[in-house]
Amino acid sequence: MKIGFVGLGSMGSAMAPHLVAAGKPLSVHNRTKAKADKLVADGAVFAETPGDAARGEVVITMLSDDAAVEETVFGKDGILEALPKGSTHISMSTISVALSERLAAAHAEAGQEFVSAPVFGRPDAAAAGKLFIVAAGPAEVLDLCQSIFETLGQRTFFFGEEPAKANLVKLSGNFLIASTIESLAEAFALVGKAGIDPHAYLELLTETLFSAPVYKTYGGLIADERYTPPGFTAKLGHKDVGLALDAAEDLQVPMGMASLISERFLTLMAAGAGDLDWSALGKLAKRDAGDDKPLSDG
Template identity: 60%
Template sequence: MKIAFLGLGGMGSAMVRNLVKDGHTVVAWNRSYEPTKAINALGVAIERTPAEAAKEGDIAITMLADDAAVEAVTLGKDGIIEGLKEGAAHISMSTISVALSERLAKAHAERGQNYAAAPVFGRPEAAEAGKLFIAAGGDAELIDKIRPALEAMGQRVFVMGDQPAQANLVKLTGNFLITCVIESLAEAFALTAKGGVDTAKVFELLTETLFAAPVYKTYGALILDGKFSPPGFKMPLGLKDNRLLLQAAEKLEAPLPFASIVRDRFLAAIANGDGGLDWSAIAKRAAEDAGFEVK
């Protein structure tokens, strides 16, 4: 399969490496030059504009930071929509809003192009290992067509529905649950530490019994070690995802009280100078509330 890949950040570059390793022909584009050098060394051609990259592919994959970036790269001047062939497909793997996903689906359909959403769960190390979990949404035939590419980047593909935006809603919901895990672990650690219990023992008990899921182990270890830098997922991106979740919930008239609590944790973290840290650093707020000095 010939693939145009747009967005060579920590996640995107790892995903491209796995596509190449799986035998796909890849061309790429990135807004800045530096990340393109290592990808070009793999034999991946680097195109000058998103449109030029897209015209080379059976599918064009975007892995970008936010709505603004995806909208500009797709619908802006020299965007994907201008270069993508009729019948070819844009696969958005970014974490974007439900509203933008719906708009992209409509815009591509008007051009005779296809569109699917396939946002991912997993940090950069999972992307490097090809172990992402992928939530896909879109026409069933299109999902079947792109499945080989998705499986080259992830360990399992979950089809959420025939509307691309359904996958985006699930992705935002999953990220919300991760932030609830971070917050609940932070509160549990703060409480037990203040009660004189070794937090490492609390972590061991929880993650080897009732809460043995990878998300508890991964984020529990980060909180326990205070390992918030370098960030695997930056704080402002966590706040962005929380905002998109609340927007979707408001439209659907579904109250999410915990999401509002998490939003305030993000705002407090950024206001206290933690904007450059991993999003798990919202855990510092629970320690501070309990009267601890934190790193």
């Protein structure tokens, strides 16, 4: 199976090496060609355009937002015009429900297959092949993609034949993570102002009430005040919560907490801290409690 991979950012550059290591013929494309050098040295082929990466049986996109996916798929030398009939586009990006629906319709009209398969996990999980994959699309196409999912992640969860359902599940999950980060941020600000050791507090939380990885990961980042380098930026957190709110409006589902968290991320962005890890909500809560360190200081 000849595979193309488009998007070698922090996630894509951690995912694509697994496909090379598994012996799958791989073409890679990224706007910054240098990011592909290690993959090419290990046996991948560099594709000059997204379309050049999409001439095999499968092309995977792992891009930052709707605009990047739209340009890559619908733009000049894009995936839509190059992907052979019957071949599959697997979108692993976190994108809007509306764009996922548009992609499904466009690929169907072109005689191509489309699968949404966004992931849960930070770059370190991607590098370890430990991502959780949320997939939706035609059953027979998902079966063909299973070996790819097994190469990239530790488990795949299936949500039916409509690709956009996977995107909605992913957005709901990112909303829950952001809600957890905001709750942790406020709790750490509260006990921290009373002089309680944040690491002792984290140990209590994660050894008793909240043992899930999300509490350990983001509680640890907040306790350490370690917001750089980002695994996922506040700017991207704002984008994803906004996409969840867009979907909620279409479905007429009020999400008051999501609206609040969107404003919290926007506050970080307005202060020049949008490129910090999204756990920098902890820094914002501490600032609100009287800390005078600049928010943009990672």
